[in-house]
Amino acid sequence: MTSSRDRKVAIVWFRRDLRLADNQALRMALIRGGPVVPFFVLEPDEEATATPGVPSRAWIRRSLRSLEESLRGRGSRLVIRLGPAGKALSDLANETGAGAIFWNRLYEPPVAIRDAERLSALRSEGLEAVSCDGTLLHDPTTIRTSQGGPFRVFTPFWRHCLSLSGPEPPIRAPSRIPGPSGWPESSGSAVLGPESEAERAVDIDSTWKPGEAGAAKRLAHFLESGLPGYPANRDRPDLQGTSRLSPHLHFGEISPRQVWHAALARAAVDPTPGAARGAEAFLRQIGWREFAHHLLVHFPGTPDAPLRPEFRDFRWRKDRDALSAWSQGRTGYPIVDAGMRELQRTGWMHNRVRMVVASFLVKDLLLPWQEGSRWFLETLTDADLANNTFGWQWTAGCGADAAPFFRIFNPVIQGRKFDPEGTYVRRWVPELERLPSRWIHRPWDAPAEALRTAGVRIGKTYPAPIVDHASARTRALAAFTALKPPRPKP
DNA sequence: TGAAATGTTGGGGCG
DNA sequence: ACGCCCCAACATTTC
Numbered sequence: 001m002t003s004s005r006d007r008k009v010a011i012v013w014f015r016r017d018l019r020l021a022d023n024q025a026l027r028m029a030l031i032r033g034g035p036v037v038p039f040f041v042l043e044p045d046e047e048a049t050a051t052p053g054v055p056s057r058a059w060i061r062r063s064l065r066s067l068e069e070s071l072r073g074r075g076s077r078l079v080i081r082l083g084p085a086g087k088a089l090s091d092l093a094n095e096t097g098a099g100a101i102f103w104n105r106l107y108e109p110p111v112a113i114r115d116a117e118r119l120s121a122l123r124s125e126g127l128e129a130v131s132c133d134g135t136l137l138h139d140p141t142t143i144r145t146s147q148g149g150p151f152r153v154f155t156p157f158w159r160h161c162l163s164l165s166g167p168e169p170p171i172r173a174p175s176r177i178p179g180p181s182g183w184p185e186s187s188g189s190a191v192l193g194p195e196s197e198a199e200r201a202v203d204i205d206s207t208w209k210p211g212e213a214g215a216a217k218r219l220a221h222f223l224e225s226g227l228p229g230y231p232a233n234r235d236r237p238d239l240q241g242t243s244r245l246s247p248h249l250h251f252g253e254i255s256p257r258q259v260w261h262a263a264l265a266r267a268a269v270d271p272t273p274g275a276a277r278g279a280e281a282f283l284r285q286i287g288w289r290e291f292a293h294h295l296l297v298h299f300p301g302t303p304d305a306p307l308r309p310e311f312r313d314f315r316w317r318k319d320r321d322a323l324s325a326w327s328q329g330r331t332g333y334p335i336v337d338a339g340m341r342e343l344q345r346t347g348w349m350h351n352r353v354r355m356v357v358a359s360f361l362v363k364d365l366l367l368p369w370q371e372g373s374r375w376f377l378e379t380l381t382d383a384d385l386a387n388n389t390f391g392w393q394w395t396a397g398c399g400a401d402a403a404p405f406f407r408i409f410n411p412v413i414q415g416r417k418f419d420p421e422g423t424y425v426r427r428w429v430p431e432l433e434r435l436p437s438r439w440i441h442r443p444w445d446a447p448a449e450a451l452r453t454a455g456v457r458i459g460k461t462y463p464a465p466i467v468d469h470a471s472a473r474t475r476a477l478a479a480f481t482a483l484k485p486p487r488p489k490p
Numbered sequence: 491t492g493a494a495a496t497g498t499t500g501g502g503g504c505g
Numbered sequence: 506a507c508g509c510c511c512c513a514a515c516a517t518t519t520c
Contacts, residue, residue, distance in 0.1 A: 235491085288491095355491065394491085406520040407492050414492090473493085477520060 007099030008034025009180055011092060013041070013085075014078070017104040017134060017252035018063045019212040020070055022170035024132035025102035026177075035180040037096055038071055040064060042191045043083040053378035055347030058199040059210050061192050063251050066211025068189075076177035079186040086118050093127055095184045100128035104135060104252070107293050108385045109300035137167050137256050137286065140294040150298035152400040157294065158287040167257045202347045204381065208247065215248035219259060223266040228274030231281045237339075237350035238424040243282065246382035247348070249289070256286050292390035295400055303389045304370065306398035310483050314398075316368040325466050326361050327375050329429075332458075332465035334441055335415035336360045338428035345428075347381035352418050358395040359409035364472040366479060369396035397480065405480035408473050415441030431462045 010029035017023055029036045052060065068078040081088045089101060101122055106112065115131055122129035133139055138161055143151065151157035208214065222243040226233070233241025248254050260283060267279035299307055306312060325331050329340035339353035349357070354376075361372045373392040377383045393399025397407070419425060422440030426433045432443060434454040439446035444458055444465055451457065458464050 352491085359492090403491075404520090408520090410493060473520095481520080 006035070006097045006180070008032060009037060009096045009098040009100075010034060011037045011039050011089070011096070011098050011101040013039050013089060013101060013103035014067065015040075015103060015252075016106060016250065017255075018067045019173075019215070019253050019255065020067075020074070020177075021173035021212065021216075022134065022255045022258050023104065023173075024134045024171070025104045025130075026174070027171050028102045028130060028132060029100065030174055030177065032100060034099075035178050036076065037092065037098065037180060037184065038067075038076060038078050038177070039089070039092060040067075040078055040080045041083045041085045041088045042080070043085060053380070053383060054196070054198045055202045055204070055379060055381045056383050057192070058195070058202050058204055058347070059208075059247055059251065059381040061189065061195065061199070062204065062210035063253060064189055064192075066213065066253075070173075070212060071177065074174060074177045076179050077183055077186070079184055080189060080191055081187050082191045086114075086121060089118065089122065090125060092184060093122070093125070096180055098127065100130070102130050102132060105131045105133055106135060107140060107297050109296065112297075134255055134257070135252065136290055136293055137161065137260060138164060138290065140290070140297045143294055150294060151291070152295075154288065154291050154401050157291050158284065161287060161290060167260055169261055170255060170258045202381075203345055204347060207244075207346060207348070208381075210247070210251070210253070212253045215245065215254035218244060218248060219254060219262055223262055227263075227266060227270065227278035227282065228272060230278040234281070235352045235418050237353050238419045238421065242351060243285075244348075246384075246387075250382045250384045256289065259283075259286055288390075289387060291401075292384075292386040295390055296386040299400075302393060302399065303373070303385055306396070307393060307400055308398045308402075311396070311398035314479075314483055317366040319365065319367060322365045322466060323361075323367055323371055325463070326357070326365060326367070326372075330463045330466075331360065332444070332463040333360065333411040333469075334422075334425040334429055334432055334443065335411050335419060338419075338425045341428040343376075343379050347379060349380070350424075352414075353424075354391065355395065356409050356411060356414045358392060359407075360411060362392075362396045363408045363476040364411075364467050364469060366472075366476060369393065369398070406477060408476055410469060410473075412441045412469070429462070432456060 010032050012026050012029045017025065020026060064078065064080070071078050079092065081092070092098070093101060105115065119129045119131060143157070143160065145151055145156070151160065204210065209217065226241065226243065229241065233239050235241070245254065245259065249256065263279045263283055267276045296302060326336070327340060329337040329344065331337055335353065336357050339349050339357045342353070343349040358372055361367050362369050369392040373388055376388050377385070390399060394402045397403050397405045415425065420437070422437045425440050432440060432454070435443055435446065435456055436450060439450055443451070443456055443462060456462055
């Protein structure tokens with residue numbers, strides 16, 4: 001540790017930007033030409049503005065390890081300490097005599113508010129404190145309709161984004177990061193505590209490689225092999241049709257700008273129309289991510305409250321047993337249960353299945369979308385306040401550009417359409433493994449003989465459906481019709 | 491980024 | 506040969 005003041009020292013505060021490439025804050029720190037101290041703060045639970053669940057924590061643990069390693073390979077280190085962040089930053093600045101501190105902006109309203117406070121606090125201590133862009137393609141506060149307000153519909157929003165000049169090419173990772181003459185104390189990954197039983201139970205490692213290198217590899221592999229098939233395959237949970245970048249994007253192990261440019265470059269190399277269409281469909285998903293952040297910034301109450309006011313009075317059911325059946329994957333609807341179990345085991349769920357299980361919770365069970373949102377935030381490694389809030393309000397029909405109230409997914413049809421052979425269901429609901437494809441999505445209709453041969457006893461080895469979908473649908477339609485806003489007279 | 495109900499069309503069985 | 510009915514296939518509308 002050095003006590004001599006060295007104003008040339010710059011601190012880079014890493015948060016959900018756990019990467020060295022295309023990292024604007026890191027670049028700003030390096031430009032100053034002095035030593036750089038990479039810093040990560042773990043906020044104590046009571047200080048955390050977004051409380052990550054167990055899987056998310058398991059992911060951070062791995063990602064930090066990866067970041068530490070790549071920093072070490074560049075002659076640097078990662079200083080890790082326990083928060084609160086404001087005090088930790090100020091302490092570190094005093095210890096290192098740093099003259100500047102840089103970080104990349106986050107857009108969750110409570111985080112943004114604290115960041116503004118931190119910036120002015122650090123500046124009043126005489127530090128150069130700067131927050132940079134890099135989490136999104138476009139700063140959501142600058143995107144406006146021609147009327148000057150925020151967008152509420154995706155298509156015009158995305159068209160507007162596409163009309164702007166494309167994002168700058170990503171910044172290359174520095175090959176060397178100069179360090180201070182003496183390194184300040186670091187608690188290292190010990191601040192995370194020992195890996196808990198619950199953390200170990202989440203199977204991340206068989207599918208994922210958290211960290212910047214894993215993210216880059218995942219993207220490259222997807223672009224190389226998955227682009228032409230993407231529009232059709234992205235809806236198939238039984239295939240590997242999606243990019244699976246969501247946790248990497250959430251933790252900033254890769255930036256949307258890198259994704260953008262890599263996808264366009266790939267489409268340029270592969271001149272078939274399929275590749276171009278695939279790239280467009282894929283980048284559109286990045287667009288939904290942008291849109292979700294845009295909405296969260298402009299409607300900061302939406303994580304808890306519906307955007308459409310008429311939904312404030314909606315009387316959701318209270319049913320602890322149904323909620324628990326849903327979250328534990330014991331609803332009796334195979335595609336729903338498969339999704340919820342995939343989530344529980346791996347901290348991830350295929351997007352199509354997320355829509356199916358969400359529709360089931362909100363429309364079939366009439367349980368509050370906030371319960372679903374909370375469960376997803378607790379159990380997803382990619383738990384992202386903006387994306388999650390948007391997704392749930394979309395499903396419930398109470399958000400901007402949301403699904404209309406009468407759009408109710410039929411879990412049997414969705415299963416047949418998107419998991420035609422039932423391989424996804426069989427993977428996550430092994431008690432149905434031997435059931436023929438014909439019955440895999442509706443075992444309650446299977447003839448006794450088929451059930452016996454497959455070793456399935458409805459209500460014993462696999463639950464009977466907790467609701468009848470047809471009557472649940474009718475019930476939901478009635479409930480939602482009641483709160484339709486009065487139609488303006490012609 | 492739905493599903494169900496209802497309407498329409500056209501082929502084929504059959505009296 | 507013809508009209509009638511059935512129903513699958515597809516289109517439209519309604520929720």
